[in-house]
Amino acid sequence: xxxxxxxxxxxxxxxxxxxxxxxxxxxxxxxxxxxxxxxxxxxxxxxxxxxxxxxxxxxxxxxxxxxxxxxxxxxxxxxxxxxxxxxxxxxxxxxxxxxxxxxxxxxxxxxxxxxxxxxxxxxxxxxxxxxxxxxxxxxxxxxxxxxxxxxxxxxxxxxxxxxxxxxxxxxxxxxxxxxxxxxxxxxxxxxxxxxxxxxxxxxxxxxxxxxxxxxxxxxxxxxxxxxxxxxxxxxxxxxxxxxxxxxxxxxxxxxxxxx
Amino acid sequence: xxxxxxxxxxxxxxxxxxxxxxxxxxxxxxxxxxxxxxxxxxxxxxxxxxxxxxxxxxxxxxxxxxxxxxxxxxxxxxxxxxxxxxxxxxxxxxxxxxxxxxxxxxxxxxxxxxxxxxxxxxxxxxxxxxxxxxxxxxxxxxxxxxxxxxxxxxxxxxxxxxxxxxxxxxxxxxxxxxxxxxxxxxxxxxxxxxxxxxxxxxxxxxxxxxxxxxxxxxxxxxxxxxxxxxxxxxxxxxxxxxxxxxxxxxxxxxxxxxxxxxxxxxxxxxxxxxxxxxxxxxxxxxxxxxxxxxxxxxxxxxxxxxxxxxxxxxxxxxxxxxxxxxxxxxxxxxxxxxxxxxxxxxxxx
Numbered sequence: 294x295x296x297x298x299x300x301x302x303x304x305x306x307x308x309x310x311x312x313x314x315x316x317x318x319x320x321x322x323x324x325x326x327x328x329x330x331x332x333x334x335x336x337x338x339x340x341x342x343x344x345x346x347x348x349x350x351x352x353x354x355x356x357x358x359x360x361x362x363x364x365x366x367x368x369x370x371x372x373x374x375x376x377x378x379x380x381x382x383x384x385x386x387x388x389x390x391x392x393x394x395x396x397x398x399x400x401x402x403x404x405x406x407x408x409x410x411x412x413x414x415x416x417x418x419x420x421x422x423x424x425x426x427x428x429x430x431x432x433x434x435x436x437x438x439x440x441x442x443x444x445x446x447x448x449x450x451x452x453x454x455x456x457x458x459x460x461x462x463x464x465x466x467x468x469x470x471x472x473x474x475x476x477x478x479x480x481x482x483x484x485x486x487x488x489x490x491x492x493x494x495x496x497x498x499x500x501x502x503x504x505x506x507x508x509x510x511x512x513x514x515x516x517x518x519x520x521x522x523x524x525x526x527x528x529x530x531x532x533x534x535x536x537x538x539x540x541x542x543x544x545x546x547x548x549x550x551x552x
Numbered sequence: 553x554x555x556x557x558x559x560x561x562x563x564x565x566x567x568x569x570x571x572x573x574x575x576x577x578x579x580x581x582x583x584x585x586x587x588x589x590x591x592x593x594x595x596x597x598x599x600x601x602x603x604x605x606x607x608x609x610x611x612x613x614x615x616x617x618x619x620x621x622x623x624x625x626x627x628x629x630x631x632x633x634x635x636x637x638x639x640x641x642x643x644x645x646x647x648x649x650x651x652x653x654x655x656x657x658x659x660x661x662x663x664x665x666x667x668x669x670x671x672x673x674x675x676x677x678x679x680x681x682x683x684x685x686x687x688x689x690x691x692x693x694x695x696x697x698x699x700x701x702x703x704x705x706x707x708x709x710x711x712x713x714x715x716x717x718x719x720x721x722x723x724x725x726x727x728x729x730x731x732x733x734x735x736x737x738x739x740x741x742x743x744x745x746x747x748x749x750x751x752x753x754x755x756x757x758x759x760x761x762x763x764x765x766x767x768x769x770x771x772x773x774x775x776x777x778x779x780x781x782x783x784x785x786x787x788x789x790x791x792x793x794x795x796x797x798x799x800x801x802x803x804x805x806x807x808x809x810x811x812x813x814x815x816x817x818x819x820x821x822x823x824x825x826x827x828x829x830x831x832x833x834x835x836x837x838x839x840x841x842x843x844x845x846x847x848x849x850x851x852x853x854x855x856x857x858x859x860x861x862x863x864x865x866x867x868x869x870x871x872x873x874x875x876x877x878x879x880x881x882x883x884x885x886x887x888x889x890x891x892x893x894x895x896x897x898x899x900x901x
Contacts (some may be wrong), residue, residue, distance in 0.1 A: 375790040382786040385561045395784045424566040
């Protein structure tokens with residue numbers, strides 16, 4: 294599935310009971326690029342991802358390219374990877390990947406499914422761990438296995454909730470590099486909720502900030518990651534400077550206000 | 553990648569190894585079944601039993617009755633109950649994400665016991681089928697407990713936490729009612745109640761074995777198309793939903809199947825504990841968590857424990873049969889200890 298176009302979200306509204314989480318969020322996530330979704334804890338990043346994935350009742354429109362996509366179509370065609378990394382199961386990594394197509398597996402798994410899943414494990418350096426239990430590999434390997442599971446769904450859009458939060462530096466880079474390659478190779482919109490701003494600055498082609506239930510910024514990293522925006526998004530004072538190498542450098546100074 | 557100190561076997565090799573273990577378990581069960589048929593208070597010789605099994609018409613009437621009408625129904629019932637409890641326990645542990653769950657966790661057995669106790673206490677009897685009175689009361693108890701847990705859980709979205717809480721409440725309610733029934737009963741009635749609660753295969757007959765078989769067969773056939781989805785529940789609710797599963801709907805179906813299987817298991821033999829807890833663990837340690845293999849393995853392990861317990865119940869005191877519910881743990885605990893001590897990996901964190 295390649296070049297499906299941009300993912301466009303218009304006026305998304307969602308609530309848990311009486312608590313409004315999203316009050317009309319709109320954003321464009323370009324196809325073929327990694328977009329970072331940033332914002333404070335509780336700003337609605339996970340809710341936005343789940344609503345786009347069709348896993349949460351929400352009003353508003355979601356378009357992929359020129360076609361509007363219903364929640365049922367999104368549940369089938371979009372891959373969403375939850376944040377939870379507790380993997381205390383003895384399912385093997387191979388079984389975890391296969392479960393990406395759980396609704397289409399049939400009792401006897403077709404041989405070409407297994408070959409395809411093996412290819413994905415190899416892509417993330419997990420070839421030797423296919424029969425290893427989820428509970429017996431490291432957090433980074435677990436995250437890569439779930440990434441392979443998401444790709445095994447052959448998604449039109451990839452939505453990931455903090456895929457690097459539990460990982461060491463090396464695995465953070467492996468995962469983000471893989472996402473960049475994937476977006477470029479397959480032309481998918483890849484949306485990643487992230488907290489680590491230096492990584493955002495380095496890996497995201499496009500950044501969307503969420504605050505107060507709506508999107509307050511959306512553009513390339515350099516335009517969004519400004520001291521003013523960080524104050525609005527996180528309530529912090531920070532210094533943003535550009536290094537000689539061209540990379541952004543963000544120095545958090547102190548929390549603003551009484552919080 | 554320090555964990556990858558040695559390459560794991562290939563997926564296909566692992567699948568073959570699991571099927572081999574499943575076959576070995578099948579052979580063990582077959583041997584246990586034969587031994588079970590050979591043992592009994594009548595002290596029949598091995599050749600006599602085998603000859604009667606193969607050529608019933610040529611055997612003396614006394615042998616035919618003992619082997620075909622007394623021993624075979626008991627053995628079949630032991631297999632069916634073991635299968636039902638093994639599968640129900642597996643589904644319960646997977647559905648609730650809890651290694652301590654068993655078919656009885658949500659109060660089904662207590663409710664069945666109360667239904668049976670109430671029938672014994674009041675002495676009521678069905679007009680046409682008096683022998684079905686207690687079983688039907690036990691099944692009705694299961695159904696009422698299931699309806700209570702379902703009713704409460706439905707309101708809050710069928711999550712594991714809500715189901716466990718509603719189930720524990722149901723369990724204590726019916727345990728109290730059961731105690732109350734015992735408290736007001738006369739000594740003779742009390743004895744009948746306690747004997748029912750012990751669990752015994754002796755009530756198995758060619759009338760009730762087909763009923764249990766039917767309930768178990770229907771439940772298993774209904775489960776087969778969903779085995780991959782049940783496997784996905786082991787990833788946790790959020791991930792199962794993310795791969796396209798309607799988790800609440802799947803739980804409702806599994807809940808129904810567990811109710812059917814548990815009712816089938818307790819209706820005619822009473823509450824037999826432990827099998828539904830231990831069989832899933834033994835099976836999981838042997839073949840992992842792909843439920844296409846795990847469910848049949850848990851069924852076979854449950855049947856092995858039940859048939860072995862049946863053999864033991866006939867050996868404990870020669871000439872008599874100890875109620876099987878008393879000895880299932882004696883058979884099951886060593887299995888579980890052995891596997892735990894053999895250093896098999898931890899599946900639940």
